[in-house]
Amino acid sequence: MATEFTMPKLGLTMEEATILEWLIADGQPVAAGAVVMRIETDKVETEVEISAEGVLHHVAREGDVYPCGAVIAYVLSPGEDVPAPSVPSPIAAAPVVSIAPRAPVTTAPVHGRLAASPNARRVAFDRGIDLAGVVGTGPGGRIVSLDVTEHRIAVDVPSILNRSGVAATSDAVELADLLGVDLAGVVPDHPSGPVTRSAVAFHVRTRLSTQQVAAPTAALADVPLLQTPSRMVRLAGMRGTIAKRMHASLRDMAQLTLTMDADMNAVVGDRETRKVTGRAPSFTDYFVAAAARALAQHPIANAQVVGDEIALLPDIHVGLAVALDNGLIVPVVRHADRLRLDSLAAETSRLANAARGGALAPTDLEGATFSVSTLGMFGVDAFTPVVNPPNVAILGVGRIRDDVVAIDGAIGIRKRVTLSLTWDHRVLDGAPAAAFCRSIVEALENPSSIG
């Protein structure tokens, strides 16, 4: 049996990666532990080792994106052949029309008896659903209660005829109208059932990812080029991820931005004092620290939306946008609210160096609950940062400038900065958002409070 070599899952949130380069050529021998390829995930470039030994047979191409778990090569022992279905589908090539509904494990009858949990049987009985028609997703294909409730939504909710003449649930119609999707193109979850809301969402998600990742061909196919391009840049890897995430952010959230000025004289003074005794934190560190302290005071801003609920998150991890040549990356300062300013500065400088050196670990990039983006160095005062999903807010920081201001009736010059807070209106309204931003300003104007 040839040994399968699959795209590894290197982090909790990693779903796919681009093969940048095969480091061992097709047909060459590999030893266990050898580094065989470089990949690019949405967060990092990394090398991947192999654990098998034999002759490497590539089945995946450089430059293509593969989901975690996809077979991308085989390792063959002497006398072994490559198994028949040897060409995996890179995500970019996934045809839009033939989306198989999430292929569930077929219900495995146990000794001739339908495998269903006691709770699934109770729920099915209560709702008059025949379990024989329900597909099980639990251990060993057992039907669990969620299978029953999902089945009920798919089959039993009265479907209504809509403009497309397609059987669909009212939720589905609502979502389709909202997103401008033609229901006729949506594949229902259940062959004989109506189109459900989740089927619409799945349809949209698939189309979006296909369009973006396959941008060059899609663009050629759908939109006439204005000119012959000098170069094509593929929306894959980091660029593709940014494209997907930012678009999804604006699509899924009710985002709006407020701006507020903060007096920075105290921070400037604090930095001068620290410079005397050692290394001073960067201005960015003050913003991260101030935001983290404010998040602790306003838990609603340290949250995420899950289904129809707002989940308040206990730990505060602040992402820090760092610009790279080919995009940007958001390393995460974990538990930023608990770090003293000097420890925080040490951590951000470690992360920034690692980011620019391509040495970030996948764990350095996961789990941000809020982000800070600074554009002050480019002369920007205020802007509209886009929230990093699944966060509910992001802080934009402008340049620190000399402002002429009235102080107690006299005119003076103060160091000031403009903060731009974008938040998700689904989660918090204007007043609490302003109060949150106010807390950041207060922390900056009183730097001893952020330690």
Next chain:
Amino acid sequence: MTTDLHHDLHYRMVRIRLFEEAAGKLAEAARLPGFLHLYVGQEAVASGICANLNIDDAITSTHRGHGHLVAKGGDFKRMMAELMAKSTGYCKGKGGSMHINDLDLGMLGANGIVGAGAPIAVGAGFAAKYRKRGQVAVAFFGDGATNIGAFHEAANMACALHLPVIFACENNEYGEFTPRSKTMAINDVVERAAGYGMPGVIVDGMDVEAVHEVAAVAVARARRGDGPSFIEAKTYRFYNHHGIQNLGLKYRSDDEVANWKARDPIDVLEERMVERGVAKEELEGVWAKVRADIEEAIAFADASPVPTADQLTADVYTVMAS
């Protein structure tokens, strides 16, 4: 005039002392996990008694058990490895200080349960009588253990069944942190022996020659088939109940500790040996040799592997041949 016996007793005591000092230092350096009850100060008791025993005579021990194993000929390497929780230790790293044992040497185990060794010694004595090989069993225990039911049941049964058992009480005046005077209403533990019908004797537990002498009588009596004896050795632990230093509340006075340390059993014996013409250099040579042995044992233990995960559930039962 000195004899081989003096050198033997001296060697046993030095081995105990240096092993315990080394273990104490390692524990303070956080290199030994778990409990560590050191035998320093009481060396004369284990050495004086075990010098009368053969390899097939049995002993049972206490939570303060390293000295008994060393006196019975224990292997430093396997002891040190056990204290470091290594797979090459006496208990494969699964028992530690409080369960150290060597059945090949007749050392039936240190014990975490006060008084629990005495009934086991009765069983060993029963086996000796049963097989008629002239073996004896010695139960080592502290003054505190004579307050627990298991001791009394064992003493009575050994006498009732007329078994070759020696009850060796090391009276170091403290049950853990509580002075003996608070936990019994008699001054000499040996008084308890009469109630069970066995002879009892008090001996200076800091004088190894004296201990050896009374033990010789008791062991001979047992080997003859004349039944159990009780020895109360008055002794003292130089260090704390656990480890070396006094942590927490001070429960012994500095004077008391100093007075006992002035009667260090090894010093007592060495002075006598020198008086009788043994060169100091010769004694120092013993210390040097034992030190080297301990260094070697520590290196062995350091280099030994920790137990593998499969050891976690191994040895719970003896596997029966099917």
Next chain:
Amino acid sequence: MSDRKLSYAHAFREAVFQAMQADPDVFVAGEDIGAFGGVFHTFDGLQKEFGEDRVVDTPISEQAIVGLGVGAAVSGLRPIVDLMFMDFICVAMDQIVNQAAKIKYMFGGVPKVPLTITTTGGAGVSASAQHSQSLEAILCHIPGLKVVYPSNAYDMKGLMTACIREDNPTVMVKHKRLFGASTIVPEEPYSIPLGVAKIVRPGTHVTVIAYGRMVTDALAAADTLAAEGIECEIIDPRTLQPFDIATVVESVRRTNHAVVVHEAVRFGGLGAEIAAQIQEEAFDYLDAPIGRIAAPFSPVPFSPVLEQLYVPDAARIADGIRAAVARPGKGR
């Protein structure tokens, strides 16, 4: 409300202290508890405060220590007797099981036995096989005994106070790794009723029953799992006998999944009893078999490496919970 923090050890001590102040019939007896204050400092300074007649240093005589408590209790006093390590209950088993637990029933219901036996259980300090055991299931099996096992300082004070006020024999089990753990503990005396569980973390996907030190680890596992979208409801029964099955069943009916965590060995552990009761009361609400996370069937090893494998930790608890709620057929 005061926000004074107190350690688990000192919360225990304060409960004893206040009970002794309030009731002259309360006394304490045990090994090394008087002048020395107990090997875990749980009786610090009590002898100085109340004298040697009420804080009694006993010989190393576990059977007599419990017997002392039984006899004094039926004679009208309210004894607290301490067995230094839970392993040592085995030395005193006759007095605990055949005497303390049964006297009331055997004697036709007349006597009261207001006895509190306190002891220290659990592994995690390389104390090896005879000083690390979790024997609570044995105690819970004995009709006539009540058994409590607090997971934090607040519960410790309230439960210990309740034990002392209780007219039945109770066993208070402390975990040796929790002594230093502090929480807010009110200064005034208060008691937590025996037999009432506490939901220490609400959740929707799975009910996790954990007690003693395992509560801390279960909470850590719940944090990890929350990031994966699995919301655990953690229930600390606090009292193991009588066991508050109603709170557990109510929760399982909502979450449809249950996992029991304990440090004792799995076979015949409390997890078996709890799982059995859940399926009796909530069989039709279960979506998966009830998980049990516990120690393997071996004595507690000395080696720190093996001991770490022996005692369940947050990672192992998280794995067990994931397995209980898994829907492998669902894809991602």
